Amino acid sequence: MEQIAAVPELTISDHIVNDFSLTVATANGTGSQTSNLVLMHALFNMGIPVTGKNIFPSNIQGLPTWYSIRVSSEGFLARRELNEITVCMNPATAVEDMATMQPGGYILHDSAIPVAVRRDDVTYIELPVKSLVAPFKVPTALRAYVSNQIYVGALAWLLELPMEEIHRALQQQLKGKDSAIQLNLEVAQAGYDHCNETYENLAPWRVEPMAGFNDNRILIEGNTAAALGAVFGGVSLVSWYPITPSSSLAEAAADALPRYRLDPDTGKPTFAVIQAEDELAAIGMAIGAGWAGARGMTTTSGPGISLMAEFIGLAYFAEIPVVVWDVQRMGPSTGLPTRTSQGDILSAYTLSHGDTRHVVLFPSSPKECFEFGWRAHDLADQLQTPVLVLTDLDLGMNLWISEPLEYPDEPINRGKVLDAEQLDELAAEWGRYRDVDGDGIAYRTLPGTPSNWAAYFTRGTGHDEMSHYSEKPEVWEHNLQRVQRKLETARGLVPQPDIVRDAGERIGLISLGSNHPAVQEARVRLAETGIPTDYLRVRALPVNQTIRDFINDHEVTVVIENNADGQLHGILKLETDVPDHQLVSSRRCNGLALSARWITEQIITITQR
Amino acid sequence: MEQIAAVPELTISDHIVNDFSLTVATANGTGSQTSNLVLMHALFNMGIPVTGKNIFPSNIQGLPTWYSIRVSSEGFLARRELNEITVCMNPATAVEDMATMQPGGYILHDSAIPVAVRRDDVTYIELPVKSLVAPFKVPTALRAYVSNQIYVGALAWLLELPMEEIHRALQQQLKGKDSAIQLNLEVAQAGYDHCNETYENLAPWRVEPMAGFNDNRILIEGNTAAALGAVFGGVSLVSWYPITPSSSLAEAAADALPRYRLDPDTGKPTFAVIQAEDELAAIGMAIGAGWAGARGMTTTSGPGISLMAEFIGLAYFAEIPVVVWDVQRMGPSTGLPTRTSQGDILSAYTLSHGDTRHVVLFPSSPKECFEFGWRAHDLADQLQTPVLVLTDLDLGMNLWISEPLEYPDEPINRGKVLDAEQLDELAAEWGRYRDVDGDGIAYRTLPGTPSNWAAYFTRGTGHDEMSHYSEKPEVWEHNLQRVQRKLETARGLVPQPDIVRDAGERIGLISLGSNHPAVQEARVRLAETGIPTDYLRVRALPVNQTIRDFINDHEVTVVIENNADGQLHGILKLETDVPDHQLVSSRRCNGLALSARWITEQIITITQR
Amino acid sequence: MARKPTRPARASGKPRRPALNGLGLPKTEYRGRPSTLCKGCGHDSISQRIINVAWEHNLEQHNVVKMSGIGCSSKTPAYFLQGSHGFNSLHGRMPSVSTGAIVANRQLEIIGISGDGDTASIGIGQFKHAVRRNVPMIYIVENNGVYGLTKGQFSATADTGQSMKYHGVNELPPLDICIESLAANATLVARSFAGDPKQIESLLSIAFKHRGISVLDIISPCVTFNNHDQSTKSYAWGRENDLVLNIVDLVPPAEEIQIEDYESEIGIEMHDGSYIVLKKVGENHDPTDKRAAEDLLESAREEQKFITGLIYVNEDQEDLIEMLDLTETPLSHLPDRKLRPPEAVLDAINGRYTPLGTT
Amino acid sequence: MARKPTRPARASGKPRRPALNGLGLPKTEYRGRPSTLCKGCGHDSISQRIINVAWEHNLEQHNVVKMSGIGCSSKTPAYFLQGSHGFNSLHGRMPSVSTGAIVANRQLEIIGISGDGDTASIGIGQFKHAVRRNVPMIYIVENNGVYGLTKGQFSATADTGQSMKYHGVNELPPLDICIESLAANATLVARSFAGDPKQIESLLSIAFKHRGISVLDIISPCVTFNNHDQSTKSYAWGRENDLVLNIVDLVPPAEEIQIEDYESEIGIEMHDGSYIVLKKVGENHDPTDKRAAEDLLESAREEQKFITGLIYVNEDQEDLIEMLDLTETPLSHLPDRKLRPPEAVLDAINGRYTPLGTT
Ligand SMILES: Cc1ncc(C[n+]2csc(CCOP(=O)(O)OP(=O)(O)O)c2C)c(N)n1
Ligand SMILES: Cc1ncc(C[n+]2csc(CCOP(=O)(O)OP(=O)(O)O)c2C)c(N)n1
Ligand code: SF4
Ligand code: SF4
Ligand SMILES: [Mg+2]
Ligand SMILES: [Mg+2]
Secondary structure: OOOOOOOOOOOOOOOEEOEEEEEEEEEOOEOHHHHHHHHHHHHHHOOOOEEEEEEOOOOOOOOEEEEEEEEEOOOOOOEOOOOOEEEEOOHHHHHHHHHOOOOOOEEEEEOOOOOOOOOOOOEEEEEOHHHHHOOOOOOHHHHHHHHHHHHHHHHHHHHOOOHHHHHHHHHHHOOOOHHHHHHHHHHHHHHHHHHHHHOOOOOOEEOOOOOOOOOOOEEEEHHHHHHHHHHHOOOOEEEEOOOOOOHHHHHHHHHHHHHHOEOOOOOOEOOEEEEOOOHHHHHHHHHHHHHOOOOEEEEEOHHHHHHOHHHHHHHHHHOOOEEEEEEEEEOOOOEEEEEEOOOOHHHHHOOOOOOOOOEEEOOOOHHHHHHHHHHHHHHHHHHOOEEEEEEEHHHHHOEEEEOOOOOOOOOOOOOOEOOHHHHHHHHHHOOOOOOOOOOOOOOEOOOOOOOOOOOOEEEOEOEOOOOOEOOOHHHHHHHHHHHHHHHHHHHHHOOOOEEEOOOOOOEEEEEEHHHHHHHHHHHHHHHHOOOOOEEEEEOEEOOOHHHHHHHHHOOEEEEEEOOOOOHHHHHHHHHOOOOHHHEEEEEOOOOOOOEHHHHHHHHHHHHHO | OOOOOOOOOOOOOOOEEOEEEEEEEEEOOEOHHHHHHHHHHHHHHOOOOEEEEEEOOOOOOOOEEEEEEEEEOOOOOOEOOOOOEEEEOOHHHHHHHHHHOOOOOEEEEEOOOOOOOOOOOOEEEEEOHHHHHOOOOOOHHHHHHHHHHHHHHHHHHHHOOOHHHHHHHHHHHOOOOHHHHHHHHHHHHHHHHHHHHHOOOOOOEEOOOOOOOOOOOEEEEHHHHHHHHHHHOOOOEEEEOOOOOOHHHHHHHHHHHHHHOEOOOOOOEOOEEEEOOOHHHHHHHHHHHHHOOOOEEEEEOHHHHHHOHHHHHHHHHHOOOEEEEEEEEEOOOOEEEEEEOOOOHHHHHOOOOOOOOOEEEOOOOHHHHHHHHHHHHHHHHHHOOEEEEEEEHHHHHOEEEEOOOOOOOOOOOOOOEOOHHHHHHHHHHOOOOOOOOOOOOOOEOOOOOOOOOOOOEEEOEOEOOOOOEOOOHHHHHHHHHHHHHHHHHHHHHOOOOEEEOOOOOOEEEEEEHHHHHHHHHHHHHHHHOOOOOEEEEEOEEOOOHHHHHHHHOOOEEEEEEOOOOOHHHHHHHHHOOOOHHHEEEEEOOOOOOOEHHHHHHHHHHHHHO | OOOOOOOOOOOOOOOOOOOEOOOOOEHHHHEOOOOOOOOOOHHHHHHHHHHHHHHHOOOOHHHEEEEEOOOHHHHHHHHEOOOOEEEEOOOOOHHHHHHHHHHHOOOOEEEEEEEHHHHHHOOHHHHHHHHHHOOOEEEEEEEOOEEOOOOOEEOOOOOOOOEEOOOEEOOOOOOOHHHHHHHOOOOEEEEEEOOOHHHHHHHHHHHHHOOOEEEEEEEOOOOOOOOOOOOOOOOHHHHHOOOOOOOOOEOOOOOOOOOOOOOOEEEEEOOOOOEEEEEEOOOOOOOOOHHHHHHHHHHHHHHOOEEEEEEEEOOOOOOHHHHHOOOOOOHHHOOHHHHOOOHHHHHHHHHHHOOOOOO | OOOOOOOOOOOOOOOOOOOEOOOOOEHHHHEOOOOOOOOOOHHHHHHHHHHHHHHHOOOOHHHEEEEEOOOHHHHHHHHEOOOOEEEEOOOOOHHHHHHHHHHHOOOOEEEEEEEHHHHHHOOHHHHHHHHHHOOOEEEEEEEOOEEOOOOOEEOOOOOOOOEEOOOEEOOOOOOOHHHHHHHOOOOEEEEEEOOOHHHHHHHHHHHHHOOOEEEEEEEOOOOOOOOOOOOOOOOHHHHHOOOOOOOOOEOOOOOOOOOOOOOOEEEEEOOOOOEEEEEEOOOOOOOOOHHHHHHHHHHHHHHOOEEEEEEEEOOOOOOHHHHHOOOOOOHHHOOHHHHOOOHHHHHHHHHHHOOOOOO
């Protein structure tokens, strides 16, 4: 947990409504997820802007887990470093959790966890969990699980969150399992009642229903949205190998596809999901499918990206569409499998040996995960090249409030594929790697096409326009130049950056992906302190003139990212021509999502230089 | 073959001595290698600066192969685009070979190959190979092989190369196989005699013995020198997987180790060579050996580098010494396995997902291959990190004249390894990843060390100073910052650039590796046309202040390299802060070594801008 | 692009007409580009067998895809069935690419060509898992015990004790492609010899009809890199005359080794003078009996003989496409409306994630 | 750093002294850090067996290295033999790293721990080749048929028809670690069950003495991810009460499954209520008979039983270190003078490449 710098002063006489953060500390495997989700949904249903971040260990049972919920009436959805309320359910971390709790805060703790050093700048609420749960007839195996409802009730009491909302959220979570709903609710009520009977509620924070913000918005994980995007993008084959934090993307696809993608005529699957033996096979299958004219996709994280390097080079050079989702976690190496990072940007952009540059997309919300979920396939087909979508654990595995998923506004685009008729007409004029349109993209044919002109021989070795093997220097040069020309075409086809300009010419911020909420919040804070900023959110590589212009238009542009090397900054430096003092890197990389506070401080420091 | 632009005028009355290029066109698998090597060595023995480039196909038998020999009295050893003499032994390419032959040139051809279009600007010498070889009793299987000696004899006649030198070179090549030497010599003599009897020698080119240049120099392939370097660097395990053009490096090691590295006491191997099942296993074994305290190394080329990405990240993050030789060939993908390139620079420098930067060395001569052969192991041990040595097919597989291999001027450096005594003294104070010296490099222990304090648990996951697993944000940050501190230490330890400054402040050239001879020659040509240049040869990454200074000191610095993306240029741009017009990229990538002519033209164009 | 059927122009007199198959095509239509392999390479014989069987079976070439990894063997798909798409993929990775392709288009017939290095060394993982999935394809291993394309290193199927000119003696036990296939639950396992046209063609015919994966392990001598110092045959003269020892790039022309049909066993002298023994599966071997198949292979391994013929077949096991229960229409050819659910579906999904309305 | 032997401070009265082994060490010295696996996980039982055998055999911990890949199983080396170096490497790549380590220092004893995902899925290639090389090491597969650490997907050893809560029914046939080992010419193959302390300890004792690689396939139930909907046991109550169906992160505490010594067969109910049958190798099984071993495994596979015990052993085959004929002194400990030939050698080498002097 990070050091807390400032103490929020409670100077307002009235309550602080819908503005606080709380963290629940438990051990994993105890089933606290139900409780946390119930809280999240209750708040969401009340119309309150809320965000939840799960900080979990890379094991299955018994290690510390924290769930942090932030409620923000202003609609700020980034991770906050401050924490007003801590729920201590895990003896293993309680001492530290209690010690690092900020002054003025409330600590709700299982009374089985003793308070090591009693501080007088925080308030303790004891929850006699064991005795409260005792009356319920629950087998030992499930005791820990239902116990978690005690803190739900206690928080409801503390925040004056109506128990009906807890009930509704439970119904939502445990769909139709009535006795389970009932049991959980009763335990929560016991927690509520205990507090109500024991304590006077002097806490300053309250939740109240709100209108506007959540209307028509959805609460969803990025991985789920991404999977749905692929479903609506006509994905044919999801070949994958399990790896945190990408597994839930593939699993969401495996779950959604049978629901939404059975052939309306025959009821049969129009898709396949194959758990491969490793990442090399996963990408190989996806490429095989793309080559044969279906839409192949794989999902992975850092170690898998490294293993896919050779195959991505093949797809690049043989010009085969394929989509790869990299839900980033902390690297290098196995790193921290359950912590977020944006450390694969450079790897992804230049993946594989030889001269390669790839199309990379950076969604920053569930809505955009959905959009890039289908668009990535269109781009891959259009450009006949791998498209890598880089998201991260924070966006992928946490619940985010998002604009609703938007139905594709374009029909499926299969790119330049010739059918038998077209081929028979073109006859000898067609060459697999002949650039007839000047955009670097040639026409391809699919196996199975009933024309004598359809067949060609695909290879990752040097080839001429007819795809025949060639070692001729000029053939190589000519072909690679065409492939690189595609990259120029790509600059125009990829999603354009999202730009907010209202600050004039001094400071520009550039960021990407899941940093978006933190940057938005920081901009508000900065504006409040007299530092207005413009903002460009990179949505894709390769970059284009718009980005260059943005940088050139500002005295200083700060590139904000969650990695150690400033990888996006490096790529922008490579592809633009501005002096170092005009393009500054602000990066951090400790496994947590960036906070608005850190960004604000960074920008203030830079502007004070 | 490239288009020839200029015609060398034969205005001098006398002969052109030791200055021409000749190309022998054959099919592979015909055994022409013996003939070409005999020519190379005969010239070398005569003291003549000579260079030979083998342009061979990626198959085993029957496809076109060219061997180009350049002789240069000035000692220029780069590939030349011009070609005064062509030997046509391959019907498949003869038409093109003859057609692209420059005016004024001589074509020696097997008379079985008809001249399609007789040109009057070239001279044809017919070699009735079949009838000349007929008198020799050779089984059919070997007929093609000995036939090649016909052109050796013919060239000896044309160039007035004494047949005794051919004899000596044959003895050198076929060491002690007397009847083979005799047979080859007789066939060569038949070629000589045929020409002598049939033609008057009006050709302008002659070879003559020379003193000075070759004295004390050696003629050797880079891969052989590199293998010898590893032998003298105390390599313990060479684990490798075959791939052109790196195989001959591993094979040279497998050949040299049993000669020079048997235990003087017991006669047993002090090394192991293991042909692994693939590149992942090859690098894994080398890393296992490095971890356990021996010197592990692997050799590969582009596709293997891609496959090793995950493992290199592990070695980087767990801080394990290992040496990887990447003998570069043309990529992306399988590319052109038998053509040269420098396309893995960026890949190698940033290999693996997450934030990684590696030490990369660039030898530019056999002598330096030897030096980096041993030094790479010292650096890897000192820095406890992977060291990648990037060479290429041109340097690795062709014969180069080089300064002799120089015995290491430093004792073997095993870096910071603690023994049992030291450990018992340090006791609990020692931590595997504790930076006690401030250079980012911690002390390690080897398995098998008889101390209760020696053991630690190595992992590619997040770890603290004691190497215990940790997910704590500050632990991760702290550890990665230390690892990155090592990179700063590396800047001082790696081989410093080679700098020639004599041109003042206008134009600097930066290049690396096998481009060296071409750059040297281009600098002479440029100086002759009034464009003096300074020259910095990058010998390693990460770059340091010297390189930054060099760039800053010149109005324009041109980075010359053999790849499509200008990869070294990109890295220099990343790591320095100069405007684009001051750091210009000149790159070419067509599978051939860069020529001085191309470089000269590039620089002239740039200076004329 | 000489793929369009071309008929020889009618000359005067009675033209020699080539034999045509059921589709009215001459056998030449089933050829590929000229081979660039060494003269006499076993791999070329196998290509010829594929051409023959395809022609005889009236194969529609556009429904076939030729997949391969990297190696001399993996190059061969360029040399047969010019009318079929081909994919020369990555070293050791043909199985995964093939899996993807057949999932994309279940109507394709996949002929996969690999080498022993490609399959048993770098590719053993993908091979075993493709076998386990029963991917419907013909999987041919052109097995020569060496890495041909990289110039003669040992592969994982090289015999123990085998020696090679530049690579000393192999001390490791070989992996046996057939045993490996059976261990991984292959549904068709067969072995043959490149120079045995009849047996290969009959096995290919069976494989074309098999439901799942057909593994054909075909011993295919490398004429070039099995020439070691102890060789006794074509190089004899050279050896006596000190001639061949230093020639790194000499590949003397050689003849393919062809054998006649044999009864139960045949000994074959290889290019390098070494000797292998082929032993046909007996008449009363029941190829549906897995333990019998295993026994056969293991006892042959002990005797250092190679069992040839149809060793095992199982037509009961579902293939991958059946397990996936895919639509009959290939996924690659589904119309957009089947690939993208209607907007109402997305509206309903969004509805599931919006705040609960007040009850 | 609690690794230094610590003796309990002598209290007043008669202290309870822990039993000491031949090296004078209590068993606690052979422990590792506290396990972070799920309570009741079979993997923890195996760690305990290693601790016992190491203590009983007076193992010098500093001569042992613990190698692993990635997975719950691969974490366990942190939980035993605190005095040994350990290396938690990459997923599926433990065999190559181990090979390198033993080549570097032939005096090390390698205990490798892997999972079924780690070995049979991503790692099958390296596994088979390490077996083929007869790398001297103990190779333990803690086999639970699932990917524990990534939350319960099927591995390549999952039984056909097995079903898993979030992953449906497995339709693929399993790879059998023992059959795979034999196919690749393993020199010691054994199987046991995590809850059978006696058998595991006796197999470990044999393995410690074996010349080459010892493959121990140990069935090690995952208490957490073998809990599927059809489960009949501990979850019964929850199921009736609609309680467990939506709980993604609940791992109810469970007990290790321990079995008593058994005669020839035993049926074991797993955490999920499924049932497996273990069948001991018979008294008159000759473990040096390879075909018998194969038969045993194959017939058990047909009967859907797991053969346990020492299935195959071959002490004749050289191990990798012997094949490489390395110096007795570990390569890692050779003095510099043996690693770098003297200058005169280099002079001679240079001489071979310089121009010929005039004769
Ligand atoms: C990743 C990778 N590693 C290595 C190579 C080099 N390589 C090409 S072919 C080959 C071996 C081929 O052997 P095999 O499969 O037996 O085919 P053969 O040539 O004998 O028919 C190797 C190692 C490569 N192309 N890619
Ligand atoms: C290259 C790579 N891919 C995927 C993963 C994610 N991963 C970690 S453990 C594991 C599976 C472990 O299964 P198993 O070996 O059976 O061990 P268990 O947890 O069941 O003991 C996977 C897929 C990884 N760490 N590295
Ligand atoms: S090297 Fe061997 S395998 Fe390759 S083409 Fe020649 S004979 Fe065939
Ligand atoms: S998830 Fe399964 S394998 Fe992993 S620790 Fe828990 S019980 Fe063991
Ligand atoms: Mg082979
Ligand atoms: Mg497992």
